[in-house]
Amino acid sequence: MKRQIPLIITFIAGIVMIIQYFIPHEPFAGMQQLFNQWYLIIAAFAMILGIGNLLKIHSGRISRKTSGWGYSIVLLTGLTVMLISGLGWGIERGTFFFYLFWNLHIPMASTMFALLAFFVASASYRAFRARTIEATLLLIAAIVVMLSRVPLGGYIWSKIPFAGDWIMSYPNMAGQRAIMIGIALGTVSTSLRIILGIERTYLGGGK
Amino acid sequence: MFETIGIWIAALLTLCIFSFLYKDNPFYKFAEHLFIGVSAGYWACYYYHNVLQPNLFVPLFQEGRPIFIIPLVLGIMMLLHLVPKISWISRWPLAFIVGTYAGYYLITYLQTNALEQVTATLVPLVTFSSVVLFVGVTTGLVYFFFSKEHKGTFGGIAKFGIWFLMIAFGASFGYTVMARISLLIGRMTFLLKDWLHIIQ
Structure with a gap:
């Protein structure tokens, strides 16, 4: 129950999100928006969990008077004042x-x-020590892009702003695109592994 | 009056954080811990007013939509992570989040980050720039193909791909530097203009 039910929930949630894309009719239509809304709500509770953890750790430090406990008081004071003022008014x-x-x-x-x-x-x-071709390319691209974004670049050579734009639009775009496609393929395979229950590390250790 | 006090507080906290440039010291630690506390408080209030209020409390209590009990229960289950004996219950909401986004990203990443990027790359090679783009993407992808050893012609193509990746990293690095420098200029302008009135 401790591991099987989460795996079933993951499978159903993942499959519903895939189906709603291909079958935009009821009951799947609107599922994405609803699930997105639920995701936001659970993420907000995760935020509360994080704050609870912060309170637990720093109140523990204060009660045990471990080194730097005074800073924990500063942290908790900042947190409390913000919470009271924000939630109250x-x-x-x-x-x-x-x-x-x-x-x-x-x-x-x-x-x-x-x-x-x-x-x-x-x-x-x-x-930026140009010891290899790769480091030299990194150096040149960074310097040209930096100079192209400030007036000094244009004063040094009028074509530097154009060179900066060209680097951003073509060689940089090519590299970014290769990375994006690689990430997309990795995301697709990881998502499939998660939905099918092959990848289970997100459930943590234990039974 | 309040504005002046606010400017002084902001200036002193700015100096406390900049003091880290000398070395780690109590002033920096004070500002660091205050920053963490204030940030956590800020985001908690932000989430309450902009996420929980319109997405949970209004639909559940004002519009009377009982289906929103499900995310409320899942949210409470998430908080049980703080109770060691029953912390395993928090796996259920976590599984929902992971499953939802695995399904969502499977489609969106495939569509926007893979298919549309490939479509945008496969254009007629009529200009030097479009050749650069095509060769850069292709060789970059060859570099990311690790199922074959990077040797011989294949290794040469992969090396060419690394050059494009290095240009991309250099450009991103340049952009990051400029963004950080502009933030630094912003802080210096605040100290010298708004606080000390040295510059106009």
């Missing part, structure tokens, strides 16, 4: 929740990603 513009989102979440999120600019720069230094 809404999330629209002008609410306290929006104020926190605007002055805490957005600056921290964009700074975290901006921080990556420095790490990308150091990674570039290592990656």
